[in-house]
Amino acid sequence: MRTSFTFGVAAAIATVNAQLRGFNYGSTFNTGANKQQSDFEAEFTTAQGLVGASGFTSARLYTMIQGGTTNTPISAIPAAISTKTTLLLGLWASAGSAAFNNEIAALNAAISQYGTSFTDLIVGISVGSEDLYRNSPTGIINNSGVGAQPDELVSYITQVRQAIQGTGASGAVIGHVDTWTAYVNASNNALISACDFLGMDAYPYFQNTVDNDIGGSNATFFDAYDATVGAAQGKPVWVTETGWPVSGPTENLAVASIDNAQTYWKQTACSLLGNINTFWYTLQDAEPNTPSPSFGLVGGPTLSTTPLFDLTCPAGGSGAVSR
Numbered sequence: 001m002r003t004s005f006t007f008g009v010a011a012a013i014a015t016v017n018a019q020l021r022g023f024n025y026g027s028t029f030n031t032g033a034n035k036q037q038s039d040f041e042a043e044f045t046t047a048q049g050l051v052g053a054s055g056f057t058s059a060r061l062y063t064m065i066q067g068g069t070t071n072t073p074i075s076a077i078p079a080a081i082s083t084k085t086t087l088l089l090g091l092w093a094s095a096g097s098a099a100f101n102n103e104i105a106a107l108n109a110a111i112s113q114y115g116t117s118f119t120d121l122i123v124g125i126s127v128g129s130e131d132l133y134r135n136s137p138t139g140i141i142n143n144s145g146v147g148a149q150p151d152e153l154v155s156y157i158t159q160v161r162q163a164i165q166g167t168g169a170s171g172a173v174i175g176h177v178d179t180w181t182a183y184v185n186a187s188n189n190a191l192i193s194a195c196d197f198l199g200m201d202a203y204p205y206f207q208n209t210v211d212n213d214i215g216g217s218n219a220t221f222f223d224a225y226d227a228t229v230g231a232a233q234g235k236p237v238w239v240t241e242t243g244w245p246v247s248g249p250t251e252n253l254a255v256a257s258i259d260n261a262q263t264y265w266k267q268t269a270c271s272l273l274g275n276i277n278t279f280w281y282t283l284q285d286a287e288p289n290t291p292s293p294s295f296g297l298v299g300g301p302t303l304s305t306t307p308l309f310d311l312t313c314p315a316g317g318s319g320a321v322s323r
Contacts, residue, residue, distance in 0.1 A: 020123055020277040021075040022058030022088065023047055024241060027067050029076060029287045034067030040079030044150030046303045047283050052311035060088040060240060060279040062107035062129055071102040073110035077118055086123045088199075088240070088279065090177070093128030093156050094148050100156055104163050104219075112165050120170030123277075126175055126199055126240070127157045132191070134184035157194045171179065173197050177240045180224040183231045192233050200228045203281075204264075205293070208252035214260040217244065218267040237270055245279040246308055248293025256293050262309035270313035 025043060028034055039154030040059075043128065047056040059080060066072045080087050089102040107125075110118055131148035148156075157174055164170050182188055204220040206213050212220060221242060228237050244254035244264035254260075272278040281295050288301035297307045 019055075019274050020086070020088075020238075020279070021055045021273055022060055022086075022279045023056065023283040024060045024062075024281050025076060025277055025283075027061070027063050027076075029290055030285065030289050035075065037075040037079045037082075039260060040076040040275060041082055041304055044079055044083040044085045046298065046305055048085075048298070049305040050082075050283075050311060051306050051314040053307070055273070057281070058086040058088065058123060059085065060090065060126070060261075061091040063092045064103050064110065065092075066176060071105040071109065073106045073113065076172070077110050077114060078189060078289050081114060081117050084121075086121045088123055089125045089172075090129055091125070091127050091160065091224075093153060093155070094131045095135060097152075100159070107160070107169075108167075109161055109234060111164070111169055116140055117204045119172075122169055122172045124173045124197060124238075125160060125164075125169075128153050129177045130179055130182075130201060131176075132185075134189055140176055144278050153191050154194045157191075158235070160254065164270050165179075173201055175235075175238070177201060178252045180228045183228045189231075189233070192231065192235065195235055197236040197238055198232050199279075201241035202228075202239070203242060203244075205244055205251055205254040205256070208254065211253055212251065213253035214255065214263050217254075218271070222260045222271075236277075238277040238279070240279050241281045242268065242278075243295045245293035245295050246299065247290070258308050261295075261297075264320075265309070265311060269311075273313065302305055 001187065025040065044059060050056060059076065061076055064074055066074045072106040091100065091107065093100055128148060131153060132150065135149065153176060160174055164172060173196035175197035176191060178201065180200050180202045181196060183192065183200065202221055202224040204217040207220060225237065244261040246258045246261045248256035269280060283296065284298040284303060285291055285294055285296040286300055298304050299308045
């Protein structure tokens with residue numbers, strides 16, 4: 001690990017909505033069943049009451065569309081209104097232009113239906129999620145599915161800006177979420193230029209072509225973060241996904257375990273929280289089946305405010321980043 005230093009560059013890389021703390025929330029359970037408003041409300045309430053962790057009052061979504069519908073707004077929105085949870089909205093961008101038009105239709109419908117009760121909760125809008133990664137050689141090798149090209153994403157961002165113009169969401173910052181490796185690829189610079197912020201996904205656990213043991217995971221993460229900041233053209237960088245699995249296969253030197261997940265939290269999460277907008281992966285993923293690997297802070301299919309390990313951060317940790 002590098003030595004700790006005061007986060008002096010915070011003014012340069014902090015976002016408009018500094019110090020957001022949240023989790024990532026999919027629209028379905030891992031059986032494929034669609035989440036309903038009550039499911040999102042239970043998740044958001046659990047996040048806010050997690051023992052040992054405070055301030056998790058934000059949620060990152062991947063789509064605007066309620067599962068099983070064409071373009072009905074996702075039920076996470078009324079759940080967020082009910083629980084006073086702020087939202088990093090997501091519009092899925094890897095299914096083609098017709099599907100993206102439905103994402104925009106759902107966004108516009110939500111603005112019309114819920115008004116300022118909804119728009120006041122928006123902290124940002126992400127156009128796409130790991131679309132560039134899925135089109136990369138690594139994504140193709142890993143069978144990650146169909147992605148989107150940079151020019152497509154730029155076009156989608158323009159469409160979103162036009163869609164929210166003159167609405168209560170007109171002031172929302174718009175960005176894109178992708179792996180750090182996508183941002184350092186210069187062929188994607190036009191997309192970076194079109195963004196107000198960059199959402200960075202980085203998992204040292206999955207970096208199995210390097211020494212990725214837990215002992216070096218914090219340094220590996222911040223190497224990725226620093227590289228993204230260096231490629232960001234001065235745009236704020238948000239951490240939109242990171243975490244360490246509590247169970248699952250070994251990836252090179254990276255061992256999935258509760259102890260290692262706690263180590264990663266103590267080093268990396270405790271460095272990020274309060275300094276950089278962070279959406280951790282994840283609150284719960286054993287819903288109802290346990291995936292492999294599993295990243296959930298809450299184990300098993302039953303929601304609980306008691307996590308699998310201690311989430312408290314060292315006193316005085318906020319304001320300094322351990323590198």
